[in-house]
Each structure stands twice: as structure tokens, then as C-alpha cells.
Amino acid sequence: MTVEAPQNDSLFEAPPMAEQERMVEAVLFATAESVTVRELTARLPHGSDPAEALVHLKKRYEGRGVAVVKVGDAWAIRTAPDLGFLMQKETVETRKLSRAAIETLAIIAYHQPVTRAEIEEIRGVGVSRGTIDQLLELEWIRFGRRRMTPGRPVTYVVTQQFLDHFGLESARDLPGLKELRAAGLLENRPPPGQALGESEADEDDLDPDEDQGEMFEP
Amino acid sequence: MTVEAPQNDSLFEAPPMAEQERMVEAVLFATAESVTVRELTARLPHGSDPAEALVHLKKRYEGRGVAVVKVGDAWAIRTAPDLGFLMQKETVETRKLSRAAIETLAIIAYHQPVTRAEIEEIRGVGVSRGTIDQLLELEWIRFGRRRMTPGRPVTYVVTQQFLDHFGLESARDLPGLKELRAAGLLENRPPPGQALGESEADEDDLDPDEDQGEMFEP
């Protein structure tokens, strides 16, 4: 049986920072996914400070062929974008997203957490189940908390994979987010004469035009 | 940065060696298998010298968390051999001890040194080998002296780890029956109709009257 290092002041000292940096490097190189600081902490020897090691590592890879990038609350190593041309062989053909799917994705990213009714309000057309399913399947969106309004509708938010795919450190780094917010275009503005929240009342009812959206997909 | 003269009379100059090194780094990182020099030559811009770039790259990674290694006649980036232990992810799951184990442990604590037959006599049901083994493995009990009676049965006593876990100076500090009664702990009646075999049957299940414990909370 292995005796774990005690949680409190450890018998074993944490490895030197240079060594911790090597360890973080090895862990990040070993996976195609992003790794959270929490997971790094769990995997490195007790007392290590992966957050600091990451700062050093990120600096070390500046200007190199691969970069240490932040993805949400996780970190990953990715090839430098300017070298993409070398990787034609590695390019994964992604299924072409329909215009509806791309717009729905953008609406979720910029308005998250957002309900289906709100997406439909913005697009002015029903959102087909297939569109949402496709984005869920890509793991670019996931369910957020239910909205605390009548019907308790589910909301959608973008995922860590979404950030990773589009090379975003966080959802705050979405292009043009600040300007859109300043212009008031991200506000949930109900139609005049309709109280806020009312539009969500029938959210969980079956949408009569549910499959209508599909008509419009190319 | 020295710009080398192209080896052959190429129309375009080969990128600087530092740039070639970046390229080799990115290709080795992103390719799903090890890459031969021939393939690197094919993928890098015309006039590049990936063999030389590899030498530089290999050197750059010396002592790092990953290494540039030759696999047959191809090259790859791999975890430094001394960091293999990081490629394990340990998940610790916390589980509540089964009712049978708790009772057995309690009897050993209150009656130590005690034989298995005596434990069974007190519990009124058999004690499975698994229960004893689990407590031994947890290092909460250990073997005491053999009893000087026919068959010379082994006895069990609690360990220092047991005392540490339960915050006791010694097993004598456990509240006696009188105190248990005073604390209302002895007024507990098992659910009527509970047959003896039953408690044994659900030995490893979740404690069915788990929430009964709330009765005792001060």
C-alpha cells in the first residue's frame, strides 16, 4: 500500500520550479486535450505550483513552432497558427455547418446563457432540433443552468472545446464582444408591450414550427 | 539570424534555420506518427534541411519534459523517460464503510482483544472474511495475541491508525455503554421485524438506515 503524502505540511518538499516546469510540459505534450490547473495539481507531486510553472513554460515557448495556450480554465499546447500550411495532412475535414448552425452558435457564444426561445427571437425563425443537436454533438455547446422563469427553460452555453477550437482564451475574448455590448446589441430587449420573461413562458411547450427551420437549411 | 544561401539553385530561398526548426517542431508535434527526414523534406519549404533542424531541435529539448527521439529511421517527440510516472491519473473515491464493517470495528474497539467467534457472538451474525480483511487493509485493526484456549484462536485489536483516524488517545477513551445510554445512543431500536439474516445480507450495501443516524445527532 502506498502511503500518501500528508495533506498538510508535507514531509516531501515540492520539486524545484524548473522540475515542475518539465512536468507540466510533459503532461501537456502527452494529451491532445486541454488540461486544467486543478488536474495538473493533482498529477504533480504534492506542493507543486503548476500555475507558476505554466507562466514559465508559456514564456519558454514564445515564438516557437508550438505554443502554450490558455483555453478557458485549462491549458494546452498547440502548433503556431502561422505553420498551419505544413499540416495539410493533419487537417480534419469538419462537416460543413449550415448557416443556421453557425448563426445559432454565434448567438449562444455572445448571448450565453441563452434559451432556445431567445435564439429564435434573435434569428426570427424557429431553431430546428437538428441544429442544436449538431452543436451539442460537436461539443461546442452544452446545457447551462435552467432559467428561473416560468417553464424553467434550459439554457445553452459554449464549452471548453469551443474555446479550444477557435483559439479563444475565454468567452470574453470573442471578436467584437465589447463593441456589441456597448451598442446594446447583447441586451435581452423584449418587444414593446411585453414584460421581460413573458416571452419565455411558453418555452417548454411544443414549438408548432419546430421542424420548420429545417426547410431553410441548405 | 544567418540566412544561408540555398543549396540548390532554388527560385525561393529556404527559410532561416530557426524557422525550419520551428516547422520541424510543429510537424513532429502534430503528426499522428513518427516522421522520417524524407517526409520532413517533402513537407518543409523547398531547400530546407530538416536533418540539421532536427539536430538543433533535439538539442533544444535536452533536459526538458519531453525529448526529440529517433524511432527507427523516423523522429518523434516523447515524454522524458524519468517523467513516465506522471502519465498516471489517480482518482480517489471516498466511500462510507459498510454497516457490517463499522459494527465489527466497534466490537473490536470495545472488546479488544477479541476473537472472531466472540465478534460473531456479540453481533449475533457471522462476520465475513472480507469485512475483517477490509479492516486489516485499512490498517485500523491488526492481529493481537492468540487466545490460550482450545484452537488458539487469533484475536484482533485496533491500531494506532485507528486511534488517529477517530481522534482517540486510546481505545479506553471510547464512550462506555453507560455514556452511550446517557447520550441516547442506546435507546435506538432497530426497525421492528428486522430479521437477523437481513443485516448480514446487505453487508456491503449502503446502510439502509443511514439516515437514522440523524436521530443521534446532538
Add this chain to the structure above:
Amino acid sequence: MADPFNDQDDAPQGGVEARLAAEALIVDVDGYEGPLDLLLMLSRTQKVDLRKISILQLAEQYLAFIERAKGLRIELAADYLVMAAWLAFLKSRLLLPADPNDDGPSGEELAAHLAFQLERLQAMREAAAKLMARDQLGRDFFARGIPENVERVRKVRYTATILDLMQGYARIRTRDDFRPFVMDREALFTMEQALDRLRGLIGYAGDWTDLMSYLPEGWESDPKKRRSAAAATFAASLELVKAGKIDIRQDEVFAPIHIKKKRDLNDG
């Protein structure tokens, strides 16, 4: 994308041209992502900033478009018609003087909201385009090609508190009353004990004596003990009969059992 509204002026006059135009219109309607999208497309013909757009003019453009589509027998989805009805209502609100008895939203408010919706949809379109223009994983930048397997080691840690322990013990101690099948040794009189007792006592009794009078002291009243002692004593008596030490008799079924020491022939 061709703007169908642009050919309004040279509207189909008949023949092949008309049919071609009608086909083009079908294609274009199918190309729209709903009435709001169509409105956005129509608004571009005004060639002004969305914020300065004339909603009244836009409503007229839309209604004209729908009329044309109807004239060409193009099937329009219901929400295009709903939008048309709403725009007709909006148009009348914008043109007629406000009814002082109506406390609903004014035509201007409704028009402003529609303008906001159009601007927002346009903004989302642009944002989506910017998003898709970003470098993308697996296209412009890449993840590790040879990921190493991370071995998962599962470890279980068991916990228990001192309270669990005390409750567990208390549970056992209070369970005593409920034990149905445990042999209670205190209430058990063995045949060996009965034999010893009978051997010692039988010599004193010369005549037939009730077997029950041989039960040990303190075992007569408690039914559990009495049962055990009676069974043991009876079994012991049979042992002694077998050994030729005593005689035994019972007058009838369920009658008391009597025993008597066998007269030793040598005793005369």
C-alpha cells in the same frame, strides 16, 4: 445572393421570362432564414445604415414582396404571412394618428424594436462570420498528434466517523432483545447436567416419583428454562433406563412420567 426585390420594376410580363423569374423567386425564398432575414435583405436596398432605415418603407417593401410571391403562386411558410400581417398593422399604426384610448405600444415603439431586431441579427451575422474566420483547431493550428495514454488508477478511501462507530456499537447492544435464533446459553440445561443430577438424586427416592420433581431449582417457573430442563431430564431418564438403573412409566398419554430406582437384586 440576388435580391429578388430588385427585379420588381421589370416585373414579369409573361412567357418564359415570367416563369424564369418565378423560379428565381422560389429559390430565393428558400434561401431566406425566415421573415426577419428577408427583411434584413430588403433593408439593404435602402442603401442606408440600419439605424437610419425607414421602417415604414421597409414594411411596404416586404408587403409588396409577399404580394408578388402570392401572385406567382409561391407557397410561403406561415411565419412569412404572420410577419406580413404584423407589418400591415405596423404600417397603419405609423400612418394613422395615435388613438388616445389605446394604451398599447405606439407605432414608433414597435418600429424601433423591429429596427433593433434587424440590427441585432445583422450584428450576429457579422459576429458569426468573424468567429468562423478565426484560426481553427484542426485547420490552422493543431493538437498533439500522438497523445500518450494516461493510465487511470482508481483508489478507494473508506471513511467512518467516531459517531458511526458509537452508533454501530449501540445498534448491536440494543439488538440483543431482538435476536430470535441465538442460543441463549443461560437458559440451556444439558443432558449431561441432567444425568449428573438424576444419578445423585435417584438413590433417595424409593417409590415412583414424578420426573418433574427432579428439575433443578430455579428452572421450574421460567417457561424457557423449564422446557430445556424438562427435555434434558427426560432424555437423561431414558439414558438411565437403557443403562438398567431405573424403571419408567406413564399411565396415559400426557400423564405425568414417573421414575423409580431399579431394585438392585443383590440388595435383597
